[in-house]
Amino acid sequence: MRASESTNLYFQQAADQLKTPEWMRKMLLMPKREVTVQVSFERDNGSVETVVGYRVQHDNARGPMKGGLRYHPAVDLDEVRALAALMTWKTAVTELPYGGAKGGIAIDPKTLSKKELERMTRAFVDAIHEIVGPDTDIPAPDMGTNHEVMSWFRNQWEKYHGFNPAVITGKPVEEYGAKGREEATGRGVGLLAVKLLKRVNVRPEQCRTAIQGFGNVGSHASKFLFESAFPVVAVSDLSGTYYNAKGLNIPEMFTYSIKNGNRLEGFTGAERMPAEALLELDVDLLIPAALGDVITKENASSIRAKTIIEAANGPIDPEADALLSARRILILPDILANAGGVTVSYFEWVQNRQHYRWTLDRVRQELDHTLSDAFENVWQQSSNHDVSLRTAAFMLAISRVQRATELGGGAV
Numbered sequence: 001m002r003a004s005e006s007t008n009l010y011f012q013q014a015a016d017q018l019k020t021p022e023w024m025r026k027m028l029l030m031p032k033r034e035v036t037v038q039v040s041f042e043r044d045n046g047s048v049e050t051v052v053g054y055r056v057q058h059d060n061a062r063g064p065m066k067g068g069l070r071y072h073p074a075v076d077l078d079e080v081r082a083l084a085a086l087m088t089w090k091t092a093v094t095e096l097p098y099g100g101a102k103g104g105i106a107i108d109p110k111t112l113s114k115k116e117l118e119r120m121t122r123a124f125v126d127a128i129h130e131i132v133g134p135d136t137d138i139p140a141p142d143m144g145t146n147h148e149v150m151s152w153f154r155n156q157w158e159k160y161h162g163f164n165p166a167v168i169t170g171k172p173v174e175e176y177g178a179k180g181r182e183e184a185t186g187r188g189v190g191l192l193a194v195k196l197l198k199r200v201n202v203r204p205e206q207c208r209t210a211i212q213g214f215g216n217v218g219s220h221a222s223k224f225l226f227e228s229a230f231p232v233v234a235v236s237d238l239s240g241t242y243y244n245a246k247g248l249n250i251p252e253m254f255t256y257s258i259k260n261g262n263r264l265e266g267f268t269g270a271e272r273m274p275a276e277a278l279l280e281l282d283v284d285l286l287i288p289a290a291l292g293d294v295i296t297k298e299n300a301s302s303i304r305a306k307t308i309i310e311a312a313n314g315p316i317d318p319e320a321d322a323l324l325s326a327r328r329i330l331i332l333p334d335i336l337a338n339a340g341g342v343t344v345s346y347f348e349w350v351q352n353r354q355h356y357r358w359t360l361d362r363v364r365q366e367l368d369h370t371l372s373d374a375f376e377n378v379w380q381q382s383s384n385h386d387v388s389l390r391t392a393a394f395m396l397a398i399s400r401v402q403r404a405t406e407l408g409g410g411a412v
């Protein structure tokens with residue numbers, strides 16, 4: 001199933017519950033604008049490389065559009081379109097005053113030198129600067145991009161439009177970035193895990209947890225859960241699964257991974273298994289925090305966890321979602337579970353616009369507040385309508401975007 005088909009399927013399930021009319025569904029599903037641009041830049045050897053860049057602006061009924069920039073060889077229009085729509089539903093479910101967008105370039109950034117990466121980013125800004133801005137569309141980091149790329153983007157955009165760091169988020173902390181942005185998505189996953197388990201009357205100490213991926217999201221989620229007394233019994237990265245039935249020493253692994261170039265390869269303080277083994281372990285809580293589509297109809301019946309938190313975007317495909325839901329496995333959907341990152345991006349934008357810096361404590365408190373409210377609303381919606389947390393989250397998101405569209409006069 002194509003990426004946009006999965007998102008649209010969840011949309012339709014929720015829209016059926018809401019009895020959203022066909023004409024409104026069509027309006028909400030179709031992106032406002034899709035831009036494909038040529039990005040040409042000079043390689044270090046003097047040759048010229050030409051690649052394709054995208055920006056999809058899905059919806060702006062609730063505010064300026066917001067969404068990351070992905071540099072990855074698999075980037076195509078369909079993927080960017082699906083991720084842009086997900087951003088609309090994500091910002092709506094957390095009640096951030098934004099719409100949704102996404103962009104990217106079809107290239108493997110690891111094949112570029114730092115100077116080439118910078119020249120490519122600046123060429124991309126040259127091609128799209130007129131359609132992004134602090135009040136229209138605010139990019140952020142995603143797969144293959146980081147705070148340095150955000151810095152080049154801001155600098156190039158300001159050459160056309162003048163000083164305005166709120167044009168992009170995920171900037172370096174010493175250059176208009178927000179404290180706590182880096183940990184935000186993983187911390188959000190951890191905060192939500194605590195809330196979810198409390199709702200189902202499970203104490204953290206009883207909750208053996210496995211986390212797939214020990215990158216930005218997985219490592220910070222592991223750290224938060226370890227500090228909240230969860231026995232994290234397994235984590236994995238590309239190098240394999242690391243297991244300890246009594247609970248891993250996460251602080252040690254966190255430090256090791258940072259020193260080792262964000263990889264666990266060579267860590268000896270745990271039992272080793274193949275990377276794929278993690279998903280099928282006998283645990284209470286499973287957190288896929290690496291890639292999309294890792295749980296499909298092929299392996300859904302082997303999943304033994306009672307609860308799954310979707311830290312990655314789209315780790316469970318719709319067919320597997322139906323199979324797991326039929327087994328009453330509780331799933332916290334990605335549009336809520338990994339919304340901590342965009343929430344702190346919003347805090348960064350607010351600080352930039354006010355020229356006022358928040359402390360890390362304030363960022364953490366406000367993150368907790370925003371995600372708690374969103375979680376409680378989704379939980380209530382799910383109980384009131386007897387639907388899954390995913391359908392409940394989409395129902396809330398769609399009804400908010402629909403209402404804003406009607407109030408703004410877009411639905412004539």
Ligand code: NAD
Pocket residue numbers: 143185212213214215216217218236237238239275276289290291292311312313338339341342
């Ligand atoms: P990352 O690149 O920092 O980390 C990815 C991790 O997954 C690495 O540890 C890598 O080794 C591991 N991995 C890759 N393939 C694997 C496999 N087959 N088995 C086990 N581990 C594997 O990425 P990230 O920023 O942590 O993002 C992870 C996911 O979360 C992505 O789906 C991303 O779209 C989503 N997400 C990230 C953010 C954010 O703020 N970083 C926000 C929202 C959603």
